[in-house]
Amino acid sequence: MKAVAISVLVLVAVLGQVTVASLFPISGGEADLLLVTLLLLSVFAGPRAVLIALPIAAIMLGFVSDRAPGLLLLAYLPLPPFALYLDESPLPLNHYARTALTCFGVGIWLRLVLALGAVAQGADMAAAALVRDVMLPGAFLDFALLTVAYIACRFIGWTGRGMTLQRSGW
Amino acid sequence: MLMFSRYSWWVGSMVGLALLLAIMGQTGLLNPFQGLFLTVTSPVESVLTGIFRPVASVLSDAGRLNDLQDENGRLRLENEELKNQNAELQQDAETVKELRDALGITQGGGSDTKLAASIVHRDSSVFTDVVSIDKGTNSGVQTGMVVLSSRGTLIGTVTKSLADISFVRLITDSKSKVQAQVQGGSADGIVQGSPGRGLSFNLAQGDIKVGDTLITGGLGGNYPPGLPIGTVGDVSGNSQDPFKKVKVEPLVRISTARTVLVLTSFLPQRLDLQSP
Numbered sequence: 001m002k003a004v005a006i007s008v009l010v011l012v013a014v015l016g017q018v019t020v021a022s023l024f025p026i027s028g029g030e031a032d033l034l035l036v037t038l039l040l041l042s043v044f045a046g047p048r049a050v051l052i053a054l055p056i057a058a059i060m061l062g063f064v065s066d067r068a069p070g071l072l073l074l075a076y077l078p079l080p081p082f083a084l085y086l087d088e089s090p091l092p093l094n095h096y097a098r099t100a101l102t103c104f105g106v107g108i109w110l111r112l113v114l115a116l117g118a119v120a121q122g123a124d125m126a127a128a129a130l131v132r133d134v135m136l137p138g139a140f141l142d143f144a145l146l147t148v149a150y151i152a153c154r155f156i157g158w159t160g161r162g163m164t165l166q167r168s169g170w
Numbered sequence: 171m172l173m174f175s176r177y178s179w180w181v182g183s184m185v186g187l188a189l190l191l192a193i194m195g196q197t198g199l200l201n202p203f204q205g206l207f208l209t210v211t212s213p214v215e216s217v218l219t220g221i222f223r224p225v226a227s228v229l230s231d232a233g234r235l236n237d238l239q240d241e242n243g244r245l246r247l248e249n250e251e252l253k254n255q256n257a258e259l260q261q262d263a264e265t266v267k268e269l270r271d272a273l274g275i276t277q278g279g280g281s282d283t284k285l286a287a288s289i290v291h292r293d294s295s296v297f298t299d300v301v302s303i304d305k306g307t308n309s310g311v312q313t314g315m316v317v318l319s320s321r322g323t324l325i326g327t328v329t330k331s332l333a334d335i336s337f338v339r340l341i342t343d344s345k346s347k348v349q350a351q352v353q354g355g356s357a358d359g360i361v362q363g364s365p366g367r368g369l370s371f372n373l374a375q376g377d378i379k380v381g382d383t384l385i386t387g388g389l390g391g392n393y394p395p396g397l398p399i400g401t402v403g404d405v406s407g408n409s410q411d412p413f414k415k416v417k418v419e420p421l422v423r424i425s426t427a428r429t430v431l432v433l434t435s436f437l438p439q440r441l442d443l444q445s446p
Contacts, residue, residue: 015211018291019218023226028366030295051180055187062191063204064211065293066300066330066337070191077184081177111296115365118297123344126365133366134296 002049006041010053013037014060028129029137031145034061035107038079040149043099044158047080054079071117075110082106084163095160096150100143107142111135205332212304212335215291223428283435284318285309289428290335297365299343301326303430306334314438316393318431319422324348324386324397325430327438336432340424341399342367349390350399352376353383361399361418369400371416378402378416391439 017033024030034057042050054076062069082105086098093101111134119125154160194200231238287303294300305311315328317338326340339346342363350371351358357376361384364370371384382402388395400418407414 011211015215015218018293019215020222022292022294023219023222024229025294025367028294028364028368032295055184059191060207062195063200063207064215064291064302065295065298066204066302067293067298068192068195069200070188070195073184073188073191077181077188081181084177114296114298118344121345122347123297124362126344129365130296133364138296 002045006045006049006053007056009037009041010034010057011060014057014064017061018064024141026137026141028133029135029139029141031141032107032110032138033145035076035079035103035110036142036146036149038076039083039099039103039106039146040153042080042083042163043095043160044153046161047084047163050080067114068117071113075113076106078109079106080163087163099150099160100146103142103146104139107139108135111138201332205335208302208332208335212290212302216288216304219289219291282433284431285311285434286320287311287336287430287432289430292424294342294367297344299340299346299363299367299424300329301338301340301424301430303336303338303432304334305432306332306336308333310434311336311432312437314392316397316433316436316438318397318433319424319427320429320431321422322398322431323421324393324399325420325422325424325427327392328432338430342369342420342424348393348399349387350384351387352378352402353385353398355382357382358387359416369418369420371402371418373414373416378405378414380405384418393438394433394436 013034013036021030021033038050038054038057041053055073058073058076059069061067062072079102083098083102086093086102091098111130115123115125115130115134191200285305287305287309290302290304292299292301303311303317311328311331313328313331316324317326317328319325324341326338326343326346328336329339330337340363341348341361344363344365346363348361349358350361355376355378357373357378359374360372362370362372371378380402384399384402386393386395386397386399398421400420402416403419404417405414406417
């Protein structure tokens with residue numbers, strides 16, 4: 001049952017990414033619904049769920065947006081290890097701050113990877129425009145969306161989990 | 171290296187999977203799966219887009235109220251001017267018709283064939299501005315065909331065509347480059363998409379000023395000549411500057427467009443283009 005719910009959630013996030021997120025941009029940046037969904041999955045449902053959901057989501061997003069699924073997979077790849085790194089780091093951060101920092105770091109990484117993919121296909125490497133028009137507005141939208149969703153998850157009683165892999169189970 | 175200590179097996183397998191997907195994507199092995207997936211999900215995408223597009227349109231208009239008022243005033247004046255021009259052109263057309271009849275000249279009709287299609291979704295993430303439309307190879311759509319707005323303005327090119335769905339790279343995509351010229355002028359250059367979903371004009375030669383209309387030049391064979399693209403919104407740099415920055419305002423608001431026209435009668439001379 002949990003697997004079905006997660007599958008549906010990821011599918012909705014992928015479809016929302018290409019239909020809804022692109023309608024509400026700031027400058028050239030838009031929220032990454034899939035990143036926020038995968039991040040919330042990892043911190044509330046546990047890391048094992050996102051290890052399975054992430055490659056499936058990347059492939060689905062690649063199909064829907066006609067982008068290279070392999071590139072998308074590499075773009076979202078740092079999410080679990082980076083979240084674990086922050087989880088186990090001695091930084092004095094609470095659960096929400098670690099989640100937000102993961103969102104920011106992975107968000108910057110994935111936009112950089114996608115930009116490099118576009119440059120490899122012929123786009124000009126406009127570094128200043130990338131930071132000003134894409135990365136910063138996108139990171140802001142991710143942060144706003146994550147905050148709202150995080151508060152909603154906590155409000156309905158879900159508690160944050162660590163990123164350490166358990167021996168078995170979800 | 172703490173972060174790789176427990177996830178290393180997973181990261182390694184994902185990198186391997188990414189490479190495998192890249193190879194499968196290059197060889198076209200993923201196309202049947204993609205087509206099947208899109209067939210299943212496109213109705214859901216249409217519903218989601220139908221629900222949220224009006225909301226986005228209202229929010230967009232509300233945020234640009236002053237701009238819209240200015241634009242409205244400018245368009246009123248332009249409308250009046252165009253009506254006057256239209257009246258003169260109608261008189262000229264009647265005169266031309268009379269002269270043709272008198273001289274016995276026959277005129278060939280326009281042979282452009284256009285196929286109407288609905289936009290299913292728009293992916294406008296980093297450096298990318300792509301829409302999918304609900305017509306594919308079953309309707310005669312082929313890779314490389316030119317896509318216009320419902321009023322005939324150039325908006326993009328078909329980059330991939332599956333059975334019942336096609337992907338269109340918009341001219342605002344950073345990878346898009348269109349050879350263009352000023353309508354009625356001598357300036358020409360390349361219209362290119364920018365990261366902020368805008369358009370810029372890399373001027374090759376000639377003079378340009380704000381308000382000029384840019385049309386496709388037709389060189390290179392990727393686009394037919396004479397298709398309107400946009401108007402010059404801003405020119406920065408002095409008269410001695412060899413590399414003026416020219417910002418172009420698209421003639422059509424792609425974000426709220428629902429219907430496009432595929433120019434099926436025009437095929438580019440090079441169908442294997444990766445970045446038309």
